[in-house]
Amino acid sequence: MPSLGPRPSTLRADCRSCVALCCTAFGFTRSIDFAVDKPAGTPCRNLDSSYACTIHDSLRGRGFRGCAVFDCLGAGQAVSRRFAAELAAGPDARRSVFGVFGVVRHCHEMLWHLHEAAQRTRDDGTADAVHRLTTVVTRLVGDDLDLILAADVDPIHAAVGDILAEVSAEVRASYLADPDRPTGMPTATDLAGARLRGRRMCGADLRGACLIGADLRGTDLTAADLLGADLRDARLNGADLTGALFLTPSQVNAAHGDAATALPASLSTPQHWLGRA
Incomplete structure (x- = not known):
């Protein structure tokens, strides 16, 4: 299995x-993830005059878990600069610009996954397709505000989804062809609260699965x-x-883990896993 290594710095918040x-x-x-209501397009009440969050080190404890989970994958600084x-x-x-930010965040997520796809595939044709799509998405997130706003991202997103499915x-x-693979691999998409502790789930297709509150302690998710x-x-x-395939910082930030949880090289251990936030 190839080492994924770090993503490009442009994809890091x-x-x-x-x-x-x-x-x-x-x-x-206002919900379990946000302590207050906030309309789109208005600054959060916790921002200071220099655009810094005044409660950044205590977001979870102050009822802003949604903020702690979110990761823009570098879209914020790219749009702020351009x-x-x-x-x-x-x-x-x-x-x-706020509209552009949403598009660029979407495109950066596609680039995040395409970077991994390029490293995981062993098929030359697939690699070429990944490269072409990477070029298309990269050109889209340029310096032309009107071009970004007018872009039809849905067909590009669909093409990226298709190529990611091929790589997956x-x-x-x-792993699916492994004769020693235990039977009973979960296939349902609704696995909320599922008890999967210690399972060998190598090669499982958990794309889009609801794993809210699932017990995955000690689970082997290689190539899942x-x-x-x-x-x-x-x-x-x-x-x-x-x-594991196509894991993002936001997904990791939303989960619970500890120092013994092994993550891909491209992801950092969340501070709240270590009791620091």
């Missing part, structure tokens, strides 16, 4: 280089496809996810 776009552009409703003039130009221009099938095939899986409050203590 740097809040210090952003003007708090995620804290302004998006709205949220469209600084528009952000300073007035309300209408700012609203356009290729990688998982070797976790694209879009909902891992909120899933227990990953001691689990092996080093070779």
Whole structure:
């Protein structure tokens, strides 16, 4: 299995280089994840004049778990840098930039997964297709605000989804063909609260699965496809996810784990797993 290594730095969030776009552009409703209501396009009440969050080190304890989970994958600083003039130009221009931020965040997530797909496939044709799609998405997130806003992202997203499915099938095939693989591999998409502790789930197709609160402690998830899986409050203590497919920082941030949880090289252990946030 190839080492994925770090993603490009452009796909890593740097809040210090952003003007708090995620804290302004998006709205949220009071819930278990957010302590208050906030309309889209308005700054969060916890921001100071320098766009810094005044409760960043205690978000979870103050009722803002949704903020702690979110990761823009580098879209925030990219949009803040490219469209600084528009952000300073007035309300209408700012609203356009907020729309651009949503598109760029979507594209950065596709680039995050395409980077992994390029490293995981062993098929030359698939690798070429991944490269072409990477070029298309990269060109889309350029410096032309109107072009980004007018872009039809849905067909691109569908094409990316198709190629990720091909890579997933290729990688998982070797595990699914393993004669020693235990029977009873879960196939249901609704696995909320499922008791899967200690299971060998290598090569499992968990794409889009609801794993809210699932017990995955000590589970081997090598080559398991976790694209879009909902891992909120899933227990990953001691689990092996080093070779899991298409895992994002937001998914990891939403789950519970500990120092014994093995993650891909491209992901950092969340501070709350270590009792530091």
